């Protein structure tokens with residue numbers, strides 16, 4: 001559609017790389033739908049970058065059944081006006097338990113900041129529990145679910 005904002009921001013935190021890989025998969029899905037996508041760590045995002053985007057996807061590793069503290073702080077630090085009307089979703093890498101709890105918390109944080117959370121998000125199993133050792137990768141099926149999340153998010157923008 002002419003003139004439609006097709007910019008997306010995919011932000012994440014990672015320690016051992018699994019959530020970064022998940023972020024790239026979400027970005028691939030968005031790009032398939034002709035979005036211009038910036039993929040960045042939460043620590044590298046400036047508030048202005050968010051303002052120009054129609055959609056936002058936020059990813060975090062699951063840590064103690066929750067999102068990582070830096071991701072929570074990132075969302076809480078966003079101004080409501082910068083999230084208003086933006087279609088948003090979430091994703092997490094978890095090693096075995098409570099990935100969906102992380103998704104729930106991320107969604108709630110985004111809603112509180114005024115984002116329009118349009119999809120429940122995807123939790124992919126990857127990595128080793130309670131360890132900084134890089135464990136198994138996400139399965140091809142899970143990678144496909146992340147790509148699909150990106151495509152669906154593009155549709156909901």
Ligand SMILES: Cc1cc2nc3c(=O)[nH]c(=O)nc-3n(C[C@H](O)[C@H](O)[C@H](O)COP(=O)(O)O)c2cc1C
Nearest residue numbers: 014015016017018019061064065095096097126127
């Ligand atoms: C301090 C810490 C706490 C973790 N807590 C959980 C947890 O509650 N549930 C779980 O399934 N995995 C947990 N994990 C494993 C990570 O979620 C998993 O390895 C994930 O793939 C890491 O993502 P990353 O490579 O993006 O850092 C924990 C890992 C660490 C280091």
